[in-house]
Amino acid sequence: MFDLTREGLPNRPGVGFKARHFEALMADPGPVGWLEIHAENYMGAGGRPQAQLAALAERFPISVHGVGLSIGGAEPLDADHLARLKALVDRIAPARFSEHLAWSTHDTSYLNDLLPLPYTEETLARVAGHVSEVQERLDRQMLLENPSSYLAFTESEMTETEFLSELVVRTGCGLLLDVNNVFVSATNLGYAPESYIEAFPLAAVGEIHLGGHDSDEDDRGAPLLIDSHGRAVADPVWALLAMVLRRTGPLPLLVEWDTDVPDWPVLAAEAERAGRALDRLGAGQ
Incomplete structure (x- = not known):
């Protein structure tokens, strides 16, 4: 069994690394205390990406975030993909590894999206088996991220928080709490994000994500939020973060900005705001 520790990443702001920010980060990282990379971008050999990562x-400290394991997929995990991930983890010895509670494969096809799962006993057994396989192969605990949702399955037998809680019990994995995903899913599916946080197994959280979303409407004119990672974090998400931190205490906070990536000062300002959220805990605010 893998024990959750919070020593791998500092309880400071981090950002998702983008190559265009390399020189600025190396010259003056400002409030940034750690970085996240997407595993699939660094599975090749040599070249500028590997030199920059080294x-x-x-x-x-580096957090490796996977997007291609298809933890919830119906088929066995891709052995070649897992081997490449193992090689990357062995090479850089990251402070954390995480993946998504989602699926993205069908037969021999890879779908360029993170698709939702029905929360059933059958799905739980499959995901738990995949999580355990990854942890044993990497010889480390993984964190599993709550998804952003746009629909719910009528066949679900439990809530998302119940599903995640049981995964922690069965596998010893930790959780990555994406606060923006909570807000997006709650808006799209019509429940209170505060209620979701109250039911979430916060003791298992080893990392928190923040990101921006886009606003739209569905066919009935109801609000529809898209987890785009293409803009600044919205004020309601910052407010939800404050609620989380009052319950958890300080944790590593990541700002994600993956599309329409801004110049470094804009992203650094978002990281600084995350740092102020942590500072307020020490000030009792």
């Missing part, structure tokens, strides 16, 4: 890993 330099960053000497200076910053």
Whole structure:
């Protein structure tokens, strides 16, 4: 069984690394205390990406975030993909590894999306088996991220928080709480994000994500939020973060900005705001 520790990443703001920010980060990281990379971007051999990652890993704790394991897929995990992930993890010894509670494969096809799951006993057994396989192969605990949802399955037998809680019990995995995903899902599916947080197994959280979303409407004119990671974090998400931190205490906070990536000062300002959220805990605010 893998024990959850919070020593791998500092309880400071982190950002998702983008190559265009390399020189600025190396010159003056400002409030940034750690970096996240997407595993699939660094599974090749050599070249500038690997050289930059090696330099960053000497200076910053690294969190590796996977997007292609298809933890919830119906088929067995891709052995070649898992081997490449193992090689990356062995090479850079990251502070954390995480993946998504989602699926993205069908037969031999890979779908470029993170698709939702029905929360059933059958799904739970399959996901738990995949999580355990990953942890044993990597010889480390993984964190599993709550998804952003746009629909719910009528066949679900439990809530998402119950599903995640049981995964922690069965596998010893930790959780990555994406606060923006909570807000997006709650808006789209019509429940209170505060109620979701109250039911979430917060003791298992080893990392928190923040990101921006886009606003739209569905065919009936109801609000529809898209987890785009393409803009600044919205004020209601910051407010929800404050609620979480009052319950958990300080944790590593990541700002994600993956599309329409801004110049470094804009992203650094978002990281600084995350740092202020942590500072307020110490001030009792």
